[in-house]
Amino acid sequence: MNASAAIPSVLNLRPEAEQAPTSGIVDVFSYGRSKPGIIPLWVGEGDLPTPSFICEAAAQSLAKGETFYTYQRGIPELRQAIARYHEGVYRRAFDPERFFVTSGGMPAMQLAFRMLAGNGDEVLIPTPAWPNFAGAITIAGARPVPVPMAIDEGGWHLDFEGLEKAITPRTRVLVVNSPSNPTGWVASREDLRAALALARRHGLWIVADEIYHRFIHDPALTVDGRSPSFRDVMEADDRIIFVQTFSKNWAMTGWRLGWLEAPPALGQIIENLVQYQTSGTPVFVQRAGVAAIEQGESFLADQIARARQGREIVGRLSETGLVELPPPSGAFYAFLKIKGARNSKDIAFRLIDEANVGLAPGSAFGEAGEGYLRLCYLRKPDDVDEAVRRIGEALPRLVA
Amino acid sequence: MNASAAIPSVLNLRPEAEQAPTSGIVDVFSYGRSKPGIIPLWVGEGDLPTPSFICEAAAQSLAKGETFYTYQRGIPELRQAIARYHEGVYRRAFDPERFFVTSGGMPAMQLAFRMLAGNGDEVLIPTPAWPNFAGAITIAGARPVPVPMAIDEGGWHLDFEGLEKAITPRTRVLVVNSPSNPTGWVASREDLRAALALARRHGLWIVADEIYHRFIHDPALTVDGRSPSFRDVMEADDRIIFVQTFSKNWAMTGWRLGWLEAPPALGQIIENLVQYQTSGTPVFVQRAGVAAIEQGESFLADQIARARQGREIVGRLSETGLVELPPPSGAFYAFLKIKGARNSKDIAFRLIDEANVGLAPGSAFGEAGEGYLRLCYLRKPDDVDEAVRRIGEALPRLVA
Incomplete structure (x- = not known):
C-alpha cells in the first residue's frame, strides 16, 4: 500500500x-x-x-544518574562486550573498533543503506524478505530489486542465476539474510561462498543480516551451535556490513538496541551518521545490553x-x-x-x-x-x- | 571537517x-x-x-514488563500528555493526532527533512545555527543554504532581504530556530509573521525549532511565560512542522525522547518513516515522558x-x-x-x-x-x- x-x-x-x-x-x-x-x-x-536482570541493569544505571549525552559509537563497555560475545560465538578474536552501537537493528540497517545506496542505486534482495529492507532502501532514495528465491521439496534456495541477471551498472548492494525471516532458510557455507564470489565479481557490498544466528534447528547446517556466517568465508577486506540486534536473543524487542559491524575505517562516517540519526543510544539501555551479553546465555x-x-x-x-x-x-x-x-x-x-x-x-x-x-x-x-x-x-x- | x-x-x-x-x-x-x-x-x-520521579516511571514500566514492540506514532498516553502540555503552554486546544513521538529531537528533525527535502533540494538556514540542521539536510541528499543573520548593538536579527535573495526554484524549506541555539536570539511575533509570509509567498515549508520556548529571559519578548511561537500567527493549513524534545526542559538529554508536531494528514507517512528509522521508541522511555509532563513543572x-x-x-x-x-x-x-x-x-x-x-x-x-x-x-x-x-x-x- x-x-x-x-x-x-x-x-x-x-x-x-x-x-x-x-x-x-x-x-x-x-x-x-x-x-x-x-x-x-x-x-x-x-x-x-x-528478563529482570537486564531490566535491573537499566534501572541501576538510571538511579546512578546516567542520563546525559554519550558516545556516538556506543559506550566502550558495550563495544567490548559485543566483541567478547563474537569471540565466544565465532571462536576467534574481534576488535571492538569494528562494532558500533545503534538504537536497534533497524537503525543499523538504515545507517548501512545510507552509506551504500542512494538516488539511482539498486539493491538486490532475495525474496520473500523482511519488508523493512525495502523500506529502508526506499527512504534512502534507492531502488529495492526483489529476486525471488527458488523453492522445491528441499525448501528454499538462493537463485544465483536470477541474482546475476538482476545486476545492472547501478547495482551496489546485495542483501543476504540467513537464517531467514520469514522462510527459515539457512545459507550453507557454500551458499555464502557463492554469494560472496558474486559480490566480489561485480564490486557489490553485502549487507548481512545474521541476527537469528543462534536459532538454528538443522544439525547439518549447524557450526558450533550457530548458523554458517560470512565470517567463515570472508577475507578481512571484503566489503560486508553486518547488522545486528539485541531483540531476538534476549527478548529485548522494545528496547531498540542493536549494532553495526563494519570495517573500522568507516568509524568516523558512522559516528557522524549516528549523530544526525539518533544522536546516540541511552547509556542505561546500553548497560542493559552489557548485562544481556554477560549474563544472558x-x-x-x-x-x-x-x-x-x-x-x-x-x-x-x-x-x-x-x-x-x-x-x-x-x-x-x-x-x-x-x-x-x-x-x-x-x-x-x-x-x-x-x-x-x-x-x-x-x-x-x-x-x-x-x-x-x-x-x-x-x-x-x-x-x-x-x-x-x-x-x-x-x-x-x-x-x- | x-x-x-x-x-x-x-x-x-x-x-x-x-x-x-x-x-x-x-x-x-x-x-x-x-x-x-x-x-x-x-x-x-x-x-x-x-529527576528521580522520571527515572522511577521508567523503572516501574520495566518492572511491569513493558519491553515489547509498540505503536510507531507513540503510545496514546504520551501523545495525549503532549497535547495537554501544549494546551497548558499555549492556552488553546490541541489534537493529540498532531503529535508523533520520536526517539529524540534529532530523529524528529531527520523525519521532517526526509519528508520535505531530498536530492537537488535546498533548505535555508539562518546562521549561526545548530550544526545538526545542516547535517540532517546533507544526509537527506539536500543542500543546506546558510543565510547569515545580521548583528548590531541590539543583538541578532533575521536578514529577510538575504533570505529572499537566497531563494531559488529548488528551495523547499526554511528553518526557523527561536529561541536560538547558539545566539540566544528570540524571534518577535513580527519576525515570525514576516518569516511565515515569506514562506507562503514562495511555497516553502517551515521547520520550526522552538525547543527552548520556556527559557525566555527578555520580558519584552515573553508571552504567557514562553517565547513567541508560529502558533501565534499561523493558520491551520500553513505548512509548518515543529520539532521538539524532552531533553532541555526536563534534563533528559540522554533519553532520546522527542516529538514531531505536524498536520494529521501526514500521520501515515510519519508512521511509515518511523518504522524504517527506529521502529518506535521504548515504552518505558515514553512512560518517563508522561511523568515529566505531568509532574515536571x-x-x-x-x-x-x-x-x-x-x-x-x-x-x-x-x-x-x-x-x-x-x-x-x-x-x-x-x-x-x-x-x-x-x-x-x-x-x-x-x-x-x-x-x-x-x-x-x-x-x-x-x-x-x-x-x-x-x-x-x-x-x-x-x-x-x-x-x-x-x-x-x-x-x-x-x-x-
Missing part, C-alpha cells in the same frame, strides 16, 4: 517519503491488536518480557529450546493437508504455503476474525511470498498448540 | 554519507571530555541528572531559574573588555564575540588546555559564527562563576 494516496499533492512531499510502504505486517497487527483472546503470532517477537538457551518446541508443534499443520511447510532450518518462523490461497492478506484478516489468531500475510514479504502466511512460534507451547488447533479448524473454510 | 579524507575511495560510499560533517562541537568535546577538573560548557545540556521552573542565574554570571565577561555579548534573550547559551579572534576552534582548544574550561567554537555553527564561542550556562552557579573567572584570566593571552 502506498501511503501517498491519502496525501494532498499540495503538500508537496518528497517521493522517498511518500513511497515508503506501509508494512503489510503492521496493517494486520493494527487491525487485530486489541481483539480479546487473540493469539498474536504476527510480529517477530516472543511472549516473554525481558542461559536465558538464550531457554529461548532456543522454546523455539524448537514451537517448531515441532507447528509442524503438525502439515497434517491438515491444506498447508505445505518444509521444516524451517533456522529462526523462529514457519512460512506456511496455503494450498489454493490467492490472497494471503485476506486470509490473515479472516484468521483474526474467525480463528482469533494473528499471522502475517506472506504478501508483506514481497510478491514471492503471496499465498503464504508467516507464523512466529517463539511462544509458550500451550499457546502455539491452541493456535495450531484454531488454524487447523478454520483453514478448510478459508481456502474453500 | 569532511570525514571522507580518511576513507579509501575503493570503498565507494555514498556522497551523502561521506559529506556528513563531523560536528565541530564533538571535535572539541572529544578532545577534552576526560580532562580532570574541566568545567564542561560545550554541549547543550545542564549538570543535573534527570516545578523542576522546569528550577531549571529556568538556574539558567537565569548563569546568564547573569556570564554577563560579567563583558567587563574584561575582550568580549562582546549582547544579553541573550532566550535559551541557555551565551554566544561570545572574542575581540580580535581569528580562529575560534584554536581558542576553544587552548581554553581546554590553559583554562580547563570547555566551550564550543563558533565556527561549528557556520561561517557566521567564526570569532565566537558558545557557552552553556545551565549549570550550578559556582561552576559558572569559576569558569568565568578562568576564562577571564586566560583570554588576554589567547587573543594577544
Whole structure:
C-alpha cells in the first residue's frame, strides 16, 4: 500500500517519503491488536518480557544518574562486550573498533543503506524478505530489486542465476539474510561462498543480516551451535556490513538496541551518521545490553529450546493437508504455503476474525511470498498448540 | 571537517554519507571530555541528572514488563500528555493526532527533512545555527543554504532581504530556530509573521525549532511565560512542522525522547518513516515522558531559574573588555564575540588546555559564527562563576 494516496499533492512531499510502504505486517497487527483472546503470532517477537536482570541493569544505571549525552559509537563497555560475545560465538578474536552501537537493528540497517545506496542505486534482495529492507532502501532514495528465491521439496534456495541477471551498472548492494525471516532458510557455507564470489565479481557490498544466528534447528547446517556466517568465508577486506540486534536473543524487542559491524575505517562516517540519526543510544539501555551479553546465555538457551518446541508443534499443520511447510532450518518462523490461497492478506484478516489468531500475510514479504502466511512460534507451547488447533479448524473454510 | 579524507575511495560510499560533517562541537568535546577538573560548557545540556520521579516511571514500566514492540506514532498516553502540555503552554486546544513521538529531537528533525527535502533540494538556514540542521539536510541528499543573520548593538536579527535573495526554484524549506541555539536570539511575533509570509509567498515549508520556548529571559519578548511561537500567527493549513524534545526542559538529554508536531494528514507517512528509522521508541522511555509532563513543572521552573542565574554570571565577561555579548534573550547559551579572534576552534582548544574550561567554537555553527564561542550556562552557579573567572584570566593571552 502506498501511503501517498491519502496525501494532498499540495503538500508537496518528497517521493522517498511518500513511497515508503506501509508494512503489510503492521496493517494486520493494527487491525487485530486489541481483539480479546487473540493469539498474536504476527510480529517477530516472543511472549516473554525481558528478563529482570537486564531490566535491573537499566534501572541501576538510571538511579546512578546516567542520563546525559554519550558516545556516538556506543559506550566502550558495550563495544567490548559485543566483541567478547563474537569471540565466544565465532571462536576467534574481534576488535571492538569494528562494532558500533545503534538504537536497534533497524537503525543499523538504515545507517548501512545510507552509506551504500542512494538516488539511482539498486539493491538486490532475495525474496520473500523482511519488508523493512525495502523500506529502508526506499527512504534512502534507492531502488529495492526483489529476486525471488527458488523453492522445491528441499525448501528454499538462493537463485544465483536470477541474482546475476538482476545486476545492472547501478547495482551496489546485495542483501543476504540467513537464517531467514520469514522462510527459515539457512545459507550453507557454500551458499555464502557463492554469494560472496558474486559480490566480489561485480564490486557489490553485502549487507548481512545474521541476527537469528543462534536459532538454528538443522544439525547439518549447524557450526558450533550457530548458523554458517560470512565470517567463515570472508577475507578481512571484503566489503560486508553486518547488522545486528539485541531483540531476538534476549527478548529485548522494545528496547531498540542493536549494532553495526563494519570495517573500522568507516568509524568516523558512522559516528557522524549516528549523530544526525539518533544522536546516540541511552547509556542505561546500553548497560542493559552489557548485562544481556554477560549474563544472558542461559536465558538464550531457554529461548532456543522454546523455539524448537514451537517448531515441532507447528509442524503438525502439515497434517491438515491444506498447508505445505518444509521444516524451517533456522529462526523462529514457519512460512506456511496455503494450498489454493490467492490472497494471503485476506486470509490473515479472516484468521483474526474467525480463528482469533494473528499471522502475517506472506504478501508483506514481497510478491514471492503471496499465498503464504508467516507464523512466529517463539511462544509458550500451550499457546502455539491452541493456535495450531484454531488454524487447523478454520483453514478448510478459508481456502474453500 | 569532511570525514571522507580518511576513507579509501575503493570503498565507494555514498556522497551523502561521506559529506556528513563531523560536528565541530564533538571535535572539541572529544578532545577534552576526560580532562580532570574541566568545567564542561560545550554541549547543550545542564549538570543535573534527570529527576528521580522520571527515572522511577521508567523503572516501574520495566518492572511491569513493558519491553515489547509498540505503536510507531507513540503510545496514546504520551501523545495525549503532549497535547495537554501544549494546551497548558499555549492556552488553546490541541489534537493529540498532531503529535508523533520520536526517539529524540534529532530523529524528529531527520523525519521532517526526509519528508520535505531530498536530492537537488535546498533548505535555508539562518546562521549561526545548530550544526545538526545542516547535517540532517546533507544526509537527506539536500543542500543546506546558510543565510547569515545580521548583528548590531541590539543583538541578532533575521536578514529577510538575504533570505529572499537566497531563494531559488529548488528551495523547499526554511528553518526557523527561536529561541536560538547558539545566539540566544528570540524571534518577535513580527519576525515570525514576516518569516511565515515569506514562506507562503514562495511555497516553502517551515521547520520550526522552538525547543527552548520556556527559557525566555527578555520580558519584552515573553508571552504567557514562553517565547513567541508560529502558533501565534499561523493558520491551520500553513505548512509548518515543529520539532521538539524532552531533553532541555526536563534534563533528559540522554533519553532520546522527542516529538514531531505536524498536520494529521501526514500521520501515515510519519508512521511509515518511523518504522524504517527506529521502529518506535521504548515504552518505558515514553512512560518517563508522561511523568515529566505531568509532574515536571516545578523542576522546569528550577531549571529556568538556574539558567537565569548563569546568564547573569556570564554577563560579567563583558567587563574584561575582550568580549562582546549582547544579553541573550532566550535559551541557555551565551554566544561570545572574542575581540580580535581569528580562529575560534584554536581558542576553544587552548581554553581546554590553559583554562580547563570547555566551550564550543563558533565556527561549528557556520561561517557566521567564526570569532565566537558558545557557552552553556545551565549549570550550578559556582561552576559558572569559576569558569568565568578562568576564562577571564586566560583570554588576554589567547587573543594577544
